[in-house]
Amino acid sequence: MQPVSRAAAHFRADVEGLRAIAVLSVVAFHYGVPSVTGGFVGVDVFFVISGYLISQLLLREIAATGKLDFLGFYGRRAKRLLPAALAVTVATLTIGYFVLAPFEQKGMAKSATASALYAANVWLLRQSTNYFAPESSLNPFLHTWSLSVEEQFYLFWPAFLLLVGRISQKVLLIALLIVVFGSFAACFHLTYGKQAWAFYLAPPRAWEFGLGALIATRPFEDWMRQPGSSRLIVGWLSFAVLILSFFAIDGFMPFPGVVAIVPVFATALLLLTGDDPAGPSALLRMRPFQFFGARSYAIYLWHWPIAVLGTVLVGGTALAHCLFFAMTVVLSSLSFAWLERPIRSSYWLAQRSVRSIAMGGALTLIATVAGVLSFTIAQYVTDAAQAAIVASTSKxxxxxxxxxxxxxxxxxxxxxxxxxxxxxxxxxxxxxxxxxxxxxxxxxxxxxxxxxxxxxxxxxxxxxxxxxxxxxxxxxxxxxxxxxxxxxxxxxxxxxxxxxxxxxxxxxxxxxxxxxxxxxxxxxxxxxxxxxxxxxxxxxxxxxxxxxxxxxxxxxPYHPVGNCLARAEWRGLPFSTCSRSLSLTxxxxxxxxxxxxxxxxxxxxxxxxxxSICTDLVCPAIRDGIVVYRDANHLTVDFTLLLKDRLAxxxxxxx
Structure with missing residues (x-):
């Protein structure tokens, strides 16, 4: 007989449904569903949920034994996160080889390597990659920044809770409040000064995990068990506010900062209201939400690479996005059934935590090697034509x-x-x-x-x-x-x-x-x-x-012409596919x-x-043998020199 996992023993169907809402909001935002301008805050919902569930398990273990099984904790995290992540990484790098130009493959490989080493957020920050910028839609591993933030949180959080949790409940509460308020102060300051730092780095995001941890403490759990109409009112209002935030927030607001308070606190209050059948739990327990909630991690992993590579191949129409969503559901269901569930429930791995740790190390190594190998191959296949396009668009x-x-x-x-x-x-x-x-x-x-x-x-x-x-x-x-x-x-x-x-x-x-x-x-x-x-x-x-x-x-042209030309050359397509109608430019x-x-x-x-830039009907990507556009709107230096005499x-x- 296989042992019942701790997660299964404390399973909450309403939290599973909340995961579904979070991941579907992110997918809707990335797939351009009209009006879902704030769907990206689904990531913040995940942060609060993670802080709540992880802290709840750890605090219960500390209360029961006075210590923590660190190997057991990290072994469970490895089983939960790494197998599916490796599958998506290898699949994305493989398909990306045939779809993206070699110089794009290099960038993809670097991002994949950073993701494998739990540092995608730091890598994106170093590249000055803005999450909302148009060029971000070209990186199949952009979404892994949030996974790196979570993994960095997992590194220090157990030791922190053990340190303060063994002292007293009062010290624990004070410590968590310091984390929440201190991290939010940093987040607020950076949002209006260095927004990318506030968005990508773990310390300015720690308040979201910390708030989840705070409501996992005994005083809040005791309040959650008390019946009363006020809890129902709070629950439904919080649910309404969370849903409205997906439509009211947009990427033009200074985020995270003060704006993030809305979805974060709404999520915390929803977790606090518990699984009262008269509350939002009645909705969250419905079968569709349970289906997507169980597969939320796999959906999150698959949906973005499918969108990026699929858009390169067939465009970003509404019909294409429907196809991408269907592929996401299918692939996430397969990886959930064939990877996540069998590995998480493996009796052999559960017998000794060191086995799960070793498996995690092996998967991390394989993913890192895959990224490095992908970069090496891309560098090897870069020919003179590719180099010329990159050189022209890099001046x-x-x-x-x-x-x-x-x-x-x-x-x-x-x-x-x-x-x-x-x-x-x-x-x-x-x-x-x-x-x-x-x-x-x-x-x-x-x-x-x-x-x-x-x-x-x-x-x-x-x-x-x-x-x-x-x-x-x-x-x-x-x-x-x-x-x-x-x-x-x-x-x-x-x-x-x-x-x-x-x-x-x-x-x-x-x-x-x-x-x-x-x-x-x-x-x-x-x-x-x-x-x-x-x-x-x-x-x-x-x-x-x-x-x-x-x-x-x-x-x-409002599309990355240099990328388009490099892809066309790589895939044997005519350069005219990168041109644009004059009326559209x-x-x-x-x-x-x-x-x-x-x-x-x-x-x-x-x-x-x-x-001199366009003909009567078309704005070409290449004119007189010169690449016209450096990116989606700037002319190349070479082309401006071609127009020098006309300008003079x-x-x-x-x-």
Whole structure:
């Protein structure tokens, strides 16, 4: 007869149902289900559940024996987590070899290795990978950051509970409160300063696990057993708040920070209300929730690699996402039935904890070797064509390489000067990264024409004087409040220091205006607001009496062209599959608004290079043998140099 596990002895069907809601919310968010803008907080639900269940088991063992079986604990964790994780890792690396370009395979392999070593969160942070950024959708192992956070929590939590739990119940409560409040204070501070640190690292997330542990202590468990209508009211209200958070929260909010309090406390209160049949437990016990709850870990593991690799193959349509979900359910059910359940219930492994520990070590080693081997193979198969694409899309402009593009948090303008010392004219370039992309070509023109080029550039900071409440940094995940100050200081320097002959303004226009060309969500502005903002900016410069030249924003493909070209070359597909229809890359409405502004300002004119970037119908990924786009919206340095003569002629005519 096989022994009954501790988890089975204290099984709560309502918690299983809560797991189902958590994982389905994450899947819905990643699969683009409309309105489920906050589905990613399902991860926070998991953190609270983990803190609760793990602490409950550990505290009961400490209370009963005064000590902890560390080998037993880590052996159970190894059996629970590692077999399915290895299966997904190997499957993803194998399929990724055929689907992704070699340079993408290298990145995938590095992420897989970090995940195998329980450090995916630290790796992503070091790569400056923002969870919500568009490029994050290209990493099949992005979701493993949360698994690494949990595994890091498991490393220190048993020893911590043993240390404080053996002293007294009062010391335990005080220690847990210190963890919760101290960690939340760090989380709050980092969210508004270094958001990625707050999101990825374990210490700023410890308050979520700690809150789960706090409600697993005796005083809260005693309260949970007491009958009363208040518990039912709290339970249903908490359930409603949790569900609403999936729809009310979005990735544009400063998260985790204060925002995370809502789903975290709602989850804690749901756990506290227990399994009262008149409470939310009645719903959570239903068979569909039990089905998905039992497979929640496998679903979480499988759903994201399927989405990433599947989107590369067939696109990200609603029908494709339905197919991805069906595949997720099938594969997670198979891995649950063939891996998770047999290994967790293995009598042979249960006899001696050291066997489970050894198995965990072996699985960790295999996953690490798989990642390293995948990287080695990708490096070996990288040919000259792949290297050329990567080289072209990896070049940065002269200004960027010279440290002239101010970062997202830089408050003061950086003044850089290019061109000969015996110049005849001075051109000032003012703008964001879409202005910066032209600096290599402009500097070459300046040398050729005997001009001086002065740059004032700041990432994600439009020249248009739009309301400060609308200048949002996707990288920082917060409003870029310093942008307006930077613009004012830059214009003041131009007025007082530079005495230019012309001011060239360039910016990511379409990326800031509501419509299909922006991913700023609620922070995008209307065309009318953009028009007024550009008018105010030009009007402020008009008294200088110099030429004001607005460079029309380049057509924007809004898909990673370099990745697409490398994949096409790797898979033998035509490069034309990476091109985009002209109508899908430009906003005529924005262009017309900017033309109206330019026509209303003295000495202002517009330069439009669209016809040199795209044909009448198509914006190619490669033109005249040169890769056009560095990423989803910036031109490559090589292509801007190809347009150098056309740009020089237009500037000369404007002057």
């Amino acid at each position: 940065f402009s002269l200004a960027s390489e010279s440290g002239c593009l101010a970062g997202f948090t830089t408050p003061k303008p950086i003044r850089c000067v290019f061109g000969p010392s015996n110049y005849t004219k001075t051109i000032v370039l003012l703008g964001d990264s879409h202005a910066d992309q032209w600096t290599t070509a402009l500097a070459a023109i300046a040398e050729q024409k005997g001009w001086r080029l002065i740059t004032y550039l700041r990432a994600s900071c439009p020249v248009a004087d739009i309301p400060i409440s609308k200048v949002y940094s996707l990288r920082l995940r917060r409003l870029s409040t310093q942008c307006a100050s930077w613009r004012e200081q830059a214009i003041a320097k131009i007025k007082n220091q530079d005495t230019p002959d012309a001011i060239l303004l360039a910016q990511f226009s379409s990326g800031n205006v509501k419509g299909p060309f922006t991913n700023l969500g609620p922070h995008a502005v209307s065309v009318e607001t953009w028009e007024r903002g550009l008018f105010r900016a030009l009007k402020e410069l008009e008294p200088l009496g110099v030429k004001l030249i607005v460079l029309r924003d380049n057509p924007t 430009i906003s005529d409405e924005v262009f017309e608004a900017e033309q109206r502004v330019v026509s209303s300002i003295n000495n202002a004119r517009m330069i439009d290079l669209t016809s 002629a237009d500037l000369t005519a404007a002057l």
